Amino acid sequence: MAGNSRRRGAMRKDGTKKGAVVGSGGQRRRGLQGKGPTPPAEMRPGHPAARKAAREAKAAAARANRSQVAGSRRRAGDGETPETVLGRNPVVECLRAGVPATALYVAIGTTADDRISEAVHLAADAGISILEVPRNDLDRISGGALHQGVGLQVPAYSYAHPDELLEAASESGRPPLLVALDSVTDPRNLGAVVRSVGAFGGHGVVVPQRRAAGMTAVAWRTSAGTAARVPVARATNLTRTLREYATAGLMIAGLDAEGDVSLDDFELAADPLVLVVGSEGKGLSRLVKQTCDVTVSIPMAGEVESLNAAVATGVVLAEVARRRRQA
Secondary structure, eight states, rough: OOTOOOOOOOOOOTTOSOOOOSTTTTTHHHHHOOOOOOGGGGGGGGGGHHHHHHHHHHHHHHHHHHHHHHHSSSOOOTOOSEEEEEHHHHHHHHTTTOOOEEEEEEEOOOOOOOHHHHHHHHHHHTTTTTEEEOOHHHHHHHHTTOOOOEEEEEEEOOOBBBBHHHHHHHHHTSSSSEEEEOOOOOHHHHHHHHHHHHHOOEEEEEEEEESSSSOOHHHHHHTTTTTSSSSSEEESHHHHHHHHHTTTEEEEEEOOTTEEGGGOOOOGGGSSEEEEEBBBBBBHHHHHHHHHHHEEEEEOSSOOOOOHHHHHHHHHHHHHHHHHHOO
């Protein structure tokens, strides 16, 4: 019957109505409010641009990680980032020389021999953390280089300021004796020079910040631990640093095959002195050579044209030490 609200289907039973019974509950008011500007496509979840941005971010993180791993490997002249010494013999030699290290990595499953055992014992005695890592992790740390199941993490070397070398010389009560290396790029030469400076009473070594060897683990190992006692300073501009030393009263003597005076006649040896040594191939650079007060040559017998930079430095420092003892 029309208008009979009691007929079947005319009314819903209580509790079955899906919409709001009384009022809107504020839904219409919220519906009228703006949702703000539409976000960029790369910020919308599920949008192709957002997925592309996520892939690019992941790739950038992977590149940064590879860069960090590459920076942790040995880089001559760097000295500003940690490095990882790889191989059983190099690791043992570094530990024997007292190279400061933070961790010894040993790959799980590596066959232990005398070198591995010695490396573990030396690291334990020095208080260095010994970490067993999966071989894949050591492969990643080494950047794929041959590691023989062992690696030694060495922190970046802490360089002194060139002025600190003068302070150390003044506190010693002896005339300053410094060595400056000009474009010497082999870290083994740097380590050998540091060793000679320590042996003959020098007060420190100065190296340029660019295009020169830095105090890597190789240099430290070659110094046979002398690097722990002889400070190495890094100069932003070697020529300017030499001029500042000259202003402070030091004589600047360059080592050159065609020097002004022979080492036999080197009268300035007992004075406050900076010995400047160039690379074996190119020698002293033009500006550095112009800064020198005198250039010194080493008299040699035979047909040998030149000496290794580290050997030549040792010869001159030995003569300087002899003259200072007699002064």
